[in-house]
Amino acid sequence: MDGKVVGYARVSSIGQDHEMQIERLKASGATKVFSEKQSGLDRERPELTRCLEYVREGDTLLVTKLDRLARSAAHLHAVVEGLNAKGVGFRVLDDPSLDTTTRTGKLVFGILASIAEFETALRKERQMEGIAKAKAEGRTGGRPALVTPGVKAEIARLSAGGMSIRKVAAQVGFSKATIQKALAAAADRT
16 A cells, blocks of 8 residues: 655745645645744744654655755754654655655765764864863853852842842842842852
């Protein structure tokens, strides 16, 4: 029994229309099409999730362009790996070489996956070098603290002088919650 061809269409913004993609997918044999208006950078794409849950062994997932599906080479690799594990093929209309239902398409995806893995390793290596350099220079990660020791001292002084938390917050330019945390931390140290 042959599987179904399932389409996935996506446009980035509300002002765009995915009808042309849907028509092309149906003309290419898609009997079911999932579509959404969502940025490709969004991690949460409910229709893509539903689509990937819907496809079954023997089916083929069809998209018009590669960028409609994946937000990066690593994301593409993860999606196609998941499809392969389920026995689902993958095809891209605008790039016939990207077709995991053929030997050549599987080879192309293998090469893309290797490149994605290499890019990830390089990025991680550069990140680790940056962290080591920062540590050697005495810098630690993260944003510099906004509530400096000087600000903490000012908060303690104003509070000790009988000023309300709300007034201290207005005076030093931080929220009441920040003032309360600073005072609580000071009380814990004493």
